[in-house]
Amino acid sequence: MTVLARPVPTSDNAMWVAFYAHCARGELRFQRCEQCAGWRHPPRPMCPRCHSARWEWVAATGRGRVHSWTIVHQAFHPAFAADVPYAILLGEMEEGVRLIARLSKTDMPNARLALDLPLKVEFEPVSNEIALPTFSIARAGDAAPGDTVPSEPEG
Numbered sequence: 001m002t003v004l005a006r007p008v009p010t011s012d013n014a015m016w017v018a019f020y021a022h023c024a025r026g027e028l029r030f031q032r033c034e035q036c037a038g039w040r041h042p043p044r045p046m047c048p049r050c051h052s053a054r055w056e057w058v059a060a061t062g063r064g065r066v067h068s069w070t071i072v073h074q075a076f077h078p079a080f081a082a083d084v085p086y087a088i089l090l091g092e093m094e095e096g097v098r099l100i101a102r103l104s105k106t107d108m109p110n111a112r113l114a115l116d117l118p119l120k121v122e123f124e125p126v127s128n129e130i131a132l133p134t135f136s137i138a139r140a141g142d143a144a145p146g147d148t149v150p151s152e153p154e155g
């Protein structure tokens with residue numbers, strides 16, 4: 001039986017290449033405008049607030065909260081057939097940007113997803129050059145000061 005390789009992100013857009021290169025080093029970085037300090041993601045050349053084209057990559061906290069999610073029950077690519085069901089989350093990050101990423105395989109089996117559930121970003125290597133950001137549910141000790149974290153599931 002032929003096992004199909006997973007498709008991985010490819011782009012000739014230098015900003016996406018840089019985003020995934022940071023992820024491959026275990027760094028979550030978003031663009032931040034050098035003029036108004038506004039964060040943005042997905043990567044793009046101009047600030048949507050002040051229209052400046054000056055920006056830099058800045059390390060993000062990797063912390064966010066569940067804004068929305070969907071559960072994938074049907075694999076639309078054979079390479080993902082063994083993974084279903086899995087969750088794709090839209091995370092509202094502390095920087096004010098939103099990031100789409102899969103819920104970690106570790107958290108998925110018992111996940112009780114809810115709006116505003118605290119998240120942290122981890123990285124799943126998928127090739128020598130690419131690591132994908134994934135979300136894990138934040139636990140006590142992961143959270144920012146003042147955050148409330150969910151108690152461990154009973155049973």
Ligand SMILES: [Zn+2]
Pocket residue numbers: 033034035036037038047048049050051052
């Ligand atoms: Zn700006």
